[in-house]
Amino acid sequence: MPLVIDIHTHVYPPAYMEMLRARKTVPYVHDPSNNKDPRLIILSSDDDPSIPIDQRGRPVDSSYWDINVKLAFMRQHGINCSVISLANPWLDFVEPSDAQMWAERINNNLEETCAGVNKAADPGNTLNLDQKETLFAMGALPLSAPSSGIVVNEIKRLKTLPHLRGVIMGTSGLGKGLDDATLDPVWQALQDTDTLMFLHPHYGLPDEAFGGSDATSRYGHVLPLALGFPLETTIAVTRMLLSGVFDRFPRLKILLAHSGGTLPFLAGRIDSCIHHERKFISGGGDVQGPQRSVWDVLKTNIYLDAVVYGKPGLEAAMAASGSDRLLFGTDHPFFPPLDSKEGDWPSVSTNYNAIHATFDTDSETVADVLGGNAARILNLE
Amino acid sequence: MPLVIDIHTHVYPPAYMEMLRARKTVPYVHDPSNNKDPRLIILSSDDDPSIPIDQRGRPVDSSYWDINVKLAFMRQHGINCSVISLANPWLDFVEPSDAQMWAERINNNLEETCAGVNKAADPGNTLNLDQKETLFAMGALPLSAPSSGIVVNEIKRLKTLPHLRGVIMGTSGLGKGLDDATLDPVWQALQDTDTLMFLHPHYGLPDEAFGGSDATSRYGHVLPLALGFPLETTIAVTRMLLSGVFDRFPRLKILLAHSGGTLPFLAGRIDSCIHHERKFISGGGDVQGPQRSVWDVLKTNIYLDAVVYGKPGLEAAMAASGSDRLLFGTDHPFFPPLDSKEGDWPSVSTNYNAIHATFDTDSETVADVLGGNAARILNLE
Numbered sequence A, B: 001m002p003l004v005i006d007i008h009t010h011v012y013p014p015a016y017m018e019m020l021r022a023r024k025t026v027p028y029v030h031d032p033s034n035n036k037d038p039r040l041i042i043l044s045s046d047d048d049p050s051i052p053i054d055q056r057g058r059p060v061d062s063s064y065w066d067i068n069v070k071l072a073f074m075r076q077h078g079i080n081c082s083v084i085s086l087a088n089p090w091l092d093f094v095e096p097s098d099a100q101m102w103a104e105r106i107n108n109n110l111e112e113t114c115a116g117v118n119k120a121a122d123p124g125n126t127l128n129l130d131q132k133e134t135l136f137a138m139g140a141l142p143l144s145a146p147s148s149g150i151v152v153n154e155i156k157r158l159k160t161l162p163h164l165r166g167v168i169m170g171t172s173g174l175g176k177g178l179d180d181a182t183l184d185p186v187w188q189a190l191q192d193t194d195t196l197m198f199l200h201p202h203y204g205l206p207d208e209a210f211g212g213s214d215a216t217s218r219y220g221h222v223l224p225l226a227l228g229f230p231l232e233t234t235i236a237v238t239r240m241l242l243s244g245v246f247d248r249f250p251r252l253k254i255l256l257a258h259s260g261g262t263l264p265f266l267a268g269r270i271d272s273c274i275h276h277e278r279k280f281i282s283g284g285g286d287v288q289g290p291q292r293s294v295w296d297v298l299k300t301n302i303y304l305d306a307v308v309y310g311k312p313g314l315e316a317a318m319a320a321s322g323s324d325r326l327l328f329g330t331d332h333p334f335f336p337p338l339d340s341k342e343g344d345w346p347s348v349s350t351n352y353n354a355i356h357a358t359f360d361t362d363s364e365t366v367a368d369v370l371g372g373n374a375a376r377i378l379n380l381e
Helices: A015-022 A067-076 A096-121 A150-156 A181-192 A214-216 A222-242 A265-273 A292-302 A311-321 A347-360 A362-378 B014-021 B067-076 B096-123 B147-157 B182-190 B215-219 B222-242 B263-275 B294-302 B313-323 B348-361 B363-377
Strands: A005-011 A026-028 A039-041 A081-086 A134-140 A164-167 A198-200 A253-257 A304-307 B005-011 B028-030 B039-041 B081-084 B134-139 B162-168 B197-199 B254-256 B300-304
Touching: A005 A362, A005 B162, A015 A026, A039 B215, A067 A081, A067 A150, A067 B134, A081 A096, A081 A164, A081 A181, A081 A304, A081 A362, A081 B096, A096 A134, A096 A150, A096 A164, A096 A362, A150 A164, A150 A181, A150 B363, A181 A362, A198 A222, A198 B363, A214 A222, A222 A265, A222 A292, A222 B222, A253 B028, A265 A292, A265 B263, A265 B348, A292 A304, A292 A311, A304 A311, A311 B294, A311 B313, A347 A362, A347 B162, B005 B067, B005 B363, B014 B028, B014 B096, B067 B096, B067 B254, B081 B096, B081 B162, B081 B363, B096 B134, B096 B147, B096 B162, B147 B162, B147 B182, B197 B222, B215 B222, B222 B254, B222 B263, B263 B294, B263 B313, B313 B348, B313 B363, B348 B363
Parallel strands: A005 A081, A081 A134, A134 A164, A164 A198, A198 A253, A253 A304, B005 B081, B081 B134, B134 B162, B162 B197, B197 B254, B254 B300
Antiparallel strands: A026 A039, B028 B039
16 A cells, blocks of 8 residues: 555644634634534635624534544545644734744644654654654744744744644735745745745635625635635736746745646646736836746646546646646545545545546556655655 | 637627727727727726826737738638637627627628638638638627527527527626526527537636736736636636536537636536535535536536647646547637737647647547537537
């Protein structure tokens, strides 16, 4: 059996849940009066006053904060190792003066959780990844801090924590998106420390994109989650490309959630639109366009998770970045089965099946995507 | 040499240009004072008062309205037959009382143009598509008309015009999107008359999706055209799916521009989000979700053009819908070379090359995608 590593799996540590419980605006946690599971309200579209507060957002259970539940989920689904990351919206909303404290607290907590689990899995400390479930983690960044120096310091500090293997980041950056030049010290620090950045969506698209709030909510979360999330990721990384981030930091390593949102599929159109843009110097204008092509960046800087739920997406991801840059993930604990959580999760088996269907009889590539790539790229051995 | 048929190629007939010239709000045409090419301002983001009006929008030349220029383009690029369609924004903005008149005028004009060209190509009327350039057309619909009955009548009338082979439509429908139940008579008429509907973007995404109007315009048209357009198409067809249009009209035939926007790539995520949606009856809620799966619709109702500028997109399109539903197109006269229009257009050769790279040595499939599929599906022989 190949080693299976899940690089897209989230946690809300207990301290983070308590912080959300103390809030009354998005993001927040509400405990219903009926003793049912707490409600997590993290999307502004979920904070709809016309919905009773006990039904707002989504129910969350212990799978979101109890690491033992995640370990049981891993065991059930044949996952040997998980690289856990704080779930959205991370620390984006934290008061500037509290950002550093929260980043350190969360990241130290992640380190302790991983260390404790791995020690229990392997008391003799002769780490053998395919024996018991083990954990590594990606850190959270204090992006709302008063200065980017605080972010840079935390990136450097993470290298001293033995189980930290990268950082997770949303699309807002320091508040103005990822093409904001004031992020350059952050990109520099990520590049200098050879730290993988996991880019993950949270904010989606404005309701008007879906025909207004009525149209958006008519189909529950389908439009914001199925289309808004992947587009948010695509827009963010395209703005990075267009503003020259990959020209200035050619060794940045970015893992894109959900197989790149839609980047592999749209890369050709992005490339063509850049080549036909009159505003860029290459098109006769006066704005410096990107110097490196999206194709080059996809094969040099970008890694893609395999959380795309089907063969067409994986085919595009493989053609754009190569199967050696594709990494298995689950998005746990999101998308649980709606009936019972006892059996296998369809959201997981769909992705397993898609990997097998795409790479067919090439068992070596299947093994690479399921775990070999992650072990190599994140140095998990 | 295989027959090459271009199913994505647009015209602004002279009468339409005159109508745009008479307007002062988007969409409109402005003739610069310097005797240069007229400017076409069709996107609201282009109607920026801070840009001198002589530089607003994009320059358009005779390739947009002179059919002889299109025929020369076809000859140069080895295209035997083009299925021309009115370019965006079609008749979406026309006064309700004028809609029927304009639809009839445009569609009769398209019919006459095709008939004249084909007669000249083949005076003996023994139509042999691989001899000379020939034309067919997709009609425009009077969607702003006071009643859907006027739209239905025009769909039926188009069947009496020998060179009309479908209709082109934007994403606004009767003004409320394509999940609007008042469109049902239109879907019924399209299904009953076995008329292919070419779904094409125009409105893109709100500027906020790209970080506001400054961020959007910073990179010229790249973000709205490369990302906004494909997402608009994806959202529109997903709303059709979610509202049950394909359940009620299981024989609808829809050709999606730009290889489906991003539908092939996101189909798996859409399917997963539907299966995990608590609002739908299948998830314990009280809203009827779609009964047919996106995978079924992709292989039964959807056709995809091959205007996606790269192998990853074509791989996804093929995996989602099959190579027998994929049709070559150019998007002419948009995306001309920025330097000189004399040589081959890179926007065309990129798509040619992607088709050859994707289907490699399978010359039969290459021939199907380049023309065989279109000839069969649109009955062009």
